[in-house]
Amino acid sequence: MSVDVIMPQMGESIAEGTITKWLKKAGDTVKRDEPLFEISTDKVDAEIPSPSAGVLAEILVEEGKTVGINTVVARIAAEGTAVAAAKAETKSEVKAETKTEAKPEARAAVKPAAPAAAPQPSSVAAGGTPSREELRRTRSSPLVRKIAAEHGIDISGIEGTGISGRVTRQDIMAHVERGAGAPAARTPAAAAPIPSIFKPGESTRVEPMSAIRKKIAEHMVMSRRTSAHVTTFFEVDLTNISKLRERHKANFEAREGIKLTYLPFIAKAAIEAIRRRPIINASVDGDNIVYKKDVHLGIAVALDWGLIVPVVKKADEKNILGLARAITDLGERARTKKLSPDDVTGGTFTITNPGSFGGLVGTPIINQPQVAILGVGVIEKRPIVIDDAIAIRTMCYLALSFDHRIIDGADADRYMADVKQVLQTAAFGDLGV
Amino acid sequence: MQDMRRCAPRWLGRVPYAEASQLQQRLVAEVAGGSGEHLLLLEHPHVITLGRNAKPVHVLAGEAARQARGVAIYPTGRGGDVTYHGPGQLVGYPILNLRPDRCDVRRYVRDLEEVLIRTAGDFGVTAGRIDGLTGVWVGREKLAAIGVRLSRWITSHGFAFNVTTDLSYFNLIVPCGIAEYGVTSLARLTGRDVTVAEVAWRAAARFGEVFEREMAPASEEAA
Numbered sequence: 001m002s003v004d005v006i007m008p009q010m011g012e013s014i015a016e017g018t019i020t021k022w023l024k025k026a027g028d029t030v031k032r033d034e035p036l037f038e039i040s041t042d043k044v045d046a047e048i049p050s051p052s053a054g055v056l057a058e059i060l061v062e063e064g065k066t067v068g069i070n071t072v073v074a075r076i077a078a079e080g081t082a083v084a085a086a087k088a089e090t091k092s093e094v095k096a097e098t099k100t101e102a103k104p105e106a107r108a109a110v111k112p113a114a115p116a117a118a119p120q121p122s123s124v125a126a127g128g129t130p131s132r133e134e135l136r137r138t139r140s141s142p143l144v145r146k147i148a149a150e151h152g153i154d155i156s157g158i159e160g161t162g163i164s165g166r167v168t169r170q171d172i173m174a175h176v177e178r179g180a181g182a183p184a185a186r187t188p189a190a191a192a193p194i195p196s197i198f199k200p201g202e203s204t205r206v207e208p209m210s211a212i213r214k215k216i217a218e219h220m221v222m223s224r225r226t227s228a229h230v231t232t233f234f235e236v237d238l239t240n241i242s243k244l245r246e247r248h249k250a251n252f253e254a255r256e257g258i259k260l261t262y263l264p265f266i267a268k269a270a271i272e273a274i275r276r277r278p279i280i281n282a283s284v285d286g287d288n289i290v291y292k293k294d295v296h297l298g299i300a301v302a303l304d305w306g307l308i309v310p311v312v313k314k315a316d317e318k319n320i321l322g323l324a325r326a327i328t329d330l331g332e333r334a335r336t337k338k339l340s341p342d343d344v345t346g347g348t349f350t351i352t353n354p355g356s357f358g359g360l361v362g363t364p365i366i367n368q369p370q371v372a373i374l375g376v377g378v379i380e381k382r383p384i385v386i387d388d389a390i391a392i393r394t395m396c397y398l399a400l401s402f403d404h405r406i407i408d409g410a411d412a413d414r415y416m417a418d419v420k421q422v423l424q425t426a427a428f429g430d431l432g433v
Numbered sequence: 434m435q436d437m438r439r440c441a442p443r444w445l446g447r448v449p450y451a452e453a454s455q456l457q458q459r460l461v462a463e464v465a466g467g468s469g470e471h472l473l474l475l476e477h478p479h480v481i482t483l484g485r486n487a488k489p490v491h492v493l494a495g496e497a498a499r500q501a502r503g504v505a506i507y508p509t510g511r512g513g514d515v516t517y518h519g520p521g522q523l524v525g526y527p528i529l530n531l532r533p534d535r536c537d538v539r540r541y542v543r544d545l546e547e548v549l550i551r552t553a554g555d556f557g558v559t560a561g562r563i564d565g566l567t568g569v570w571v572g573r574e575k576l577a578a579i580g581v582r583l584s585r586w587i588t589s590h591g592f593a594f595n596v597t598t599d600l601s602y603f604n605l606i607v608p609c610g611i612a613e614y615g616v617t618s619l620a621r622l623t624g625r626d627v628t629v630a631e632v633a634w635r636a637a638a639r640f641g642e643v644f645e646r647e648m649a650p651a652s653e654e655a656a
Contacts, residue, residue, distance in 0.1 A: 010583075011537035035584070044538045045484075045511060046583035 003052045005074040007067050010041045017041045018066040019073060024056045030076065037073070054078045212306040223368045228404035231363040231375075234416045235397055238379055240426035241265050242394040256325065262379055263299070264323040265423065266398075267351055270374055271295050271316050273418035274349060279407055280415050281348045283369045289406050298347030298367055299327055301334040302356075308334050309367055311347040355379060361397035371406060374419075375399040438470065440529065440646035442637035444630055445475040450482065450507050450518070453526065457589045460528040464587050472640055472648070473526040474633040477518035479504040481606055484511050484580050499605055511580040511590035515606045521597035521618070523629050525636060529644070531586040542567055542579055544643050545592050549577045551639040552594070552632065558622045566614075569594075574617035594636070596620060596629045 007017050017039040024030055024037075036050040057077040061067050209217065245260055252260040274281045274295055283290045297315035301308050310330035315323060333339050349370055354362040355378035364375040377397035383390050398419065402412045445453075453475060460471050481504055499506065504517075518524055531541060546562055549569045553560040553576060560569045560576050569577040577594040595618035603616045619627055641648035 011539040014537075014539055033585075041538050044542060044581045044583060046538070047585070049585055 002057055002075045002077045003054065004072040005036065005051055005076060007039070007061075007069050007071045007073050008048060009069040010039070010044070010046060014041050014069070016066050016068045019061050019063055020045065021063055022059060023047075024050075026056055026059050028056050030054065030056055050076065052076055052078075210305065212308075216306055219368065220365050223365050226368055227366050227371070229363075229366060229401055230404045230409065230412070231399050231401045232409065232412050232416060233361055233397055233399050234420050235395060236420045236423050237384070238262065238265075238394045238396050238423060241423060244426050252321075252324075256321065258324060258328045260324060261327075262396075263327055263351070263353065263376070264320050265426075266374075266376055266419075267297055267299075267312075267315065267323050267327070268320055269419045269422035270349070270351060271297065272422045273415050275316070276418050277411060277415040279411055280372045280402070282371055282406060283348075284371065284403070284406055285369075292348045294348070296346050296348045298350035298370075299330060300350060300352035300364075300367075301331050303334060308339070308344060309347060309350055310334050310339055310343045311345065313346065350374070351376065355396065361399050363399060364401045366401055366403055371403040372412070372415075373401050375401070437645060437647040439649050440470040440472055440527075440641065440644070441650055442472040442474060442634075442640070442648050443650070444633050445473060447478060447520065448475045450477050450480045450505065453477065453524075454509065457526055457528060461584060461587050461589050464528050464530050465585065470530060470646065471526075471528040472637060473528070474637065475524050475526075476520055476522055476629050477524055479517075479519040479602065481506045481515060481517050482511075483508045484514050484516070502602070502605070504602065504605060509580075509590070511582045516578050516580065516593060517602050517606055518593055519598060519602055521595070521599060521620075521629060523594040523596050523632050523636065524592070525594070525633075525640075526591045527588055527640070527644075529588045529646075531583070531588060535644075536586055538581075538583065541583075541588065542581060545579050545581070546577075548636060548639045548643045549592060549594055551643070552636045553577075553619065555635045555639070556619055556623055556625075556627060556632070558619060563614075570614075571617055571622060574615040576617055576619065576622070594619070594632065596627055596632050 007019075010017060018041070019037055020040045021038040023035050030036060030050040030053065032051070032053045033049040035047045036056070038045055038047050040046075054076040056074060058075045059073070060075070061071065061073040067073065241262060245262065245265070249260050252258075278291050279289070281292050281295055283292070294314050295316040297312040298309040299312065301310060310333070312318070312323065312326040312330065315326070318326065330339070330343060333343065347367060347370060350364075350367040350373045352362070352364045352373060353376045354364075355376050358378050361377040362375045364373045366373050375398065377399070379394060379396040381392050382395040384393050384395060385391070386393075398416065400412055400416050448456075453473070456473065460473075464470055479502065481499070483506070504519075527545075529535075531537075535541060535544075543562075546567070546569050550560045550562075553569065553571075558571060558576070560571045562568075563570045563573075567579045568575050569579075575595075577592055579592050580590050582589045595616065597620040598616075598618045600616050600618060600621070619632065637648050640646070
């Protein structure tokens with residue numbers, strides 16, 4: 001016998017509710033009236049008690065999902081009823097995680113902070129006693145699993161020293177330090193050492209690559225191998241932006257303590273245009289195209305010791321002020337080495353700025369698993385022809401490298417035309433300044 | 434008008450966020466156990482609170498800027514996104530049992546808005562609602578924010594009404610994730626220096642009216 005748990009009606013005119021949090025996991029024992037889950041309707045959060053005592057047999061609606069009232073969201077089995085012990089949650093989490101190695105996207109989805117990729121009840125398959133390997137994989141802390149995913153390590157292969165063989169943070173860090181799971185070890189190129197073509201001493205100096213250099217090298221080559229790179233170039237007149245910036249620059253710097261550069265405007269335009277062409281913000285996953293709702297904007301930052309791409313999360317929800325702050329903050333933290341792993345993962349689109357060193361235009365390499373990257377050339381005054389007269393305007397070349405596997409030239413050029421249009425009309429509304 | 438439920442209003446002055454949270458939790462348990470209802474009125478020291486749906490990006494302030502201004506940050510169990518509380522802002526936490534006759538989330542929020550609209554009216558300010566957004570607005574500017582939690586129809590958290598709030602603190606966040614709207618305060622709208630306590634008592638009276646409660650201090654109660 002099982003009891004259905006339904007989405008309650010929280011008000012007369014309210015037809016649906018969003019499950020924000022499950023307070024119990026499948027397999028947990030619940031008492032009648034014990035808080036079972038939390039929902040949110042109309043900005044009000046409410047805790048919903050269990051309608052009966054028993055064991056939470058199945059969770060049918062994941063956290064983050066919105067369903068109509070009276071929808072069955074879970075089933076509670078009467079006490080004593082056998083329930084397949086294997087927990088839906090941990091099972092599917094493992095499944096997702098084994099796929100993550102090459103895909104930071106998917107990794108973001110299994111972080112406990114983002115419970116969106118939650119249990120599919122269908123995976124509550126076989127019961128039985130989990131093996132020791134299985135236990136290590138499923139019972140290790142999220143932190144350990146995250147480290148494992150980052151380094152491409154299979155936890156089940158590590159001898160754990162924790163409770164019932166769990167792999168502790170120390171265990172995995174020791175494993176990583178031994179180099180067993182260093183990312184470079186996974187690439188076929190690194191597997192067989194290439195005989196050196198240079199001999200030291202012959203007017204050459206041999207220096208081992210730093211870890212970050214190796215990572216960049218690997219990432220760049222991997223991207224070239226993965227995507228069918230094509231680059232398109234547009235010339236954009238930034239005179240209007242330049243005026244807008246002049247108007248607000250002093251005030252902005254005085255009030256916010258940061259410089260108002262061109263970059264937030266270009267970022268805003270790139271995001272606006274993504275709204276119209278969501279394919280630019282997609283990824284390739286096997287034979288599927290994955291469209292992403294949010295724009296997490298990577299900003300390439302050149303460092304003395306390499307290159308890093310911190311990510312402005314949910315950049316599409318920010319105005320110019322918010323973007324300027326976020327970009328400045330990430331840039332500063334990149335230079336002072338204060339970025340957290342979270343700051344550099346999950347990007348959906350990237351902007352790089354070779355123009356800051358005078359580059360007219362570049363052909364950037366796509367930051368995998370993204371499908372497009374915008375390169376901004378130097379911004380300078382140039383003579384151009386307007387209505388058969390020569391005018392002095394603030395100009396810039398923009399380059400978009402895109403993945404021709406899923407983006408055709410026409411899409412890319414339409415996207416760039418949109419970016420150009422937003423920038424040239426400088427229609428940013430409220431700058432937030 | 435027979436036998437109105439009693440609700441004890443209390444002006445607590447300035448209370449740290451964590452302390453007020455604990456007090457609320459205690460009172461929620463008490464009300465669930467059948468004891469009388471409360472309306473806590475207070476102000477908080479500078480704090481940014483994150484609702485259950487808060488998006489971290491809506492806290493715009495860099496860590497440094499935030500700390501430099503002495504603003505704490507606190508995750509909470511209420512609905513809604515990010516908000517700011519601080520001196521000069523009237524915070525109201527009604528601990529009510531909405532059973533049996535007021536079990537409607539939307540009605541509860543509307544009623545809270547009504548209390549604040551009438552309170553603003555007492556100071557000569559015509560405030561209203563904006564369709565699809567909670568809170569109390571004057572034009573396109575937010576005068577009061579609402580963020581509520583229910584546990585078996587017992588309410589906690591509540592409203593934050595800007596009286597003499599230093600509005601520049603809102604620049605540290607995107608209030609409630611709504612970037613395109615501004616914030617305002619009673620002092621700014623009226624040009625008068627009203628005290629938070631003064632507004633608190635008006636709000637308590639209006640609260641009794643809207644929620645049909647007798648606003649009587651619980652005399653024997655230990656604060």
